[in-house]
Amino acid sequence: MTQQIAPDQIAIDPELTPGARNAIELCLRLQPHERATIITDEATREIAAALRAEVDRVGSNCSLFTLEHHARRPLKFMPEIILEDLATSQVSIFAAQSQPGELGARREMTAVVDHHAIRHGHMVNINRQIMIEGMRADFQAIDELSQRLVERARKAKRISCKTPHGTDFEGEFSPKLKWLKTSGIITKAKWGNLPGGEIFTSPMNSNGTFVVDGVVGDYLCSKYGDLEPNPLTIEVEDNRIVDLRCENKELLEEFRAYTSTDENSNRVGEFAVGTNTACTHVIGHILQDEKIPAVHIAFGHPYAKHTGANWASKTHIDCVGRDFDIWFDGEQVMRAGKFLV
Numbered sequence: 503m504t505q506q507i508a509p510d511q512i513a514i515d516p517e518l519t520p521g522a523r524n525a526i527e528l529c530l531r532l533q534p535h536e537r538a539t540i541i542t543d544e545a546t547r548e549i550a551a552a553l554r555a556e557v558d559r560v561g562s563n564c565s566l567f568t569l570e571h572h573a574r575r576p577l578k579f580m581p582e583i584i585l586e587d588l589a590t591s592q593v594s595i596f597a598a599q600s601q602p603g604e605l606g607a608r609r610e611m612t613a614v615v616d617h618h619a620i621r622h623g624h625m626v627n628i629n630r631q632i633m634i635e636g637m638r639a640d641f642q643a644i645d646e647l648s649q650r651l652v653e654r655a656r657k658a659k660r661i662s663c664k665t666p667h668g669t670d671f672e673g674e675f676s677p678k679l680k681w682l683k684t685s686g687i688i689t690k691a692k693w694g695n696l697p698g699g700e701i702f703t704s705p706m707n708s709n710g711t712f713v714v715d716g717v718v719g720d721y722l723c724s725k726y727g728d729l730e731p732n733p734l735t736i737e738v739e740d741n742r743i744v745d746l747r748c749e750n751k752e753l754l755e756e757f758r759a760y761t762s763t764d765e766n767s768n769r770v771g772e773f774a775v776g777t778n779t780a781c782t783h784v785i786g787h788i789l790q791d792e793k794i795p796a797v798h799i800a801f802g803h804p805y806a807k808h809t810g811a812n813w814a815s816k817t818h819i820d821c822v823g824r825d826f827d828i829w830f831d832g833e834q835v836m837r838a839g840k841f842l843v
Contacts, residue, residue: 532592538564567583596608596622700774715730716796717791732749743801769801803818
């Protein structure tokens, strides 16, 4: 039986409403004749209730599932009842907290999303602060900025970036590998994270030093938060990690283990530029921090279905820094974290 969280069962914080309305009406553009599936967990019930209230306001049918009611966490698989319901919807949202080892279950969900061309908002680890900050962005303006930037990126053979903190990194790009725009305006062509605001591809090659003085992704983010006091320095040669340095030895070893999971876990799978100008500071949370205007890279899974990369990995971990200067084929497009385009 589908578990429903009705708005009248939970007192919704009115501060959540603008972000929830942005998600349903602007980002996902839910229509009254469409149906929606919302997947949540116990920890995220209040945000799910705010989202559900906005679906009801539009007048659409909606199923809402709470993960703990259908499977034990951490999930080894996405419950079949959820996948079956998802396949009947035009719009879906995953608003829940991640746990170690659950990436495979989420991929089962996004495989259904891809197969049925569902407009899907991915809100992994969403919290109240992100609903009030990043989710209140003017996503139409971010979409226009992202479009200008992605058009330039698609022509670029090299993108280089530097920071005052030691990053000196360059990606090389191939026209065979596609750049994607996930600006927060979600279409059936490609599901996206919410809050949105980035352009990304899988680089043909990359080299240099990348100083992670923002955050790292997946479940390590909630454990270690903002890395500014103890940055992680990553040396990359020919798209592979060749050296790691960090004063926090526990983080160093966990990151090393994560990026050693399979043969491509230490390979740069994503090169991205954040474009959400409402994200002005690191909050220690990857979902929002990777949208900060800056370069971020990720090791592992290259989103091959969308980028055209010809390899795979079971893992994917984002790495975010601060205060970037960025050049597309030698032309500067960002100075000290501010766009020049």
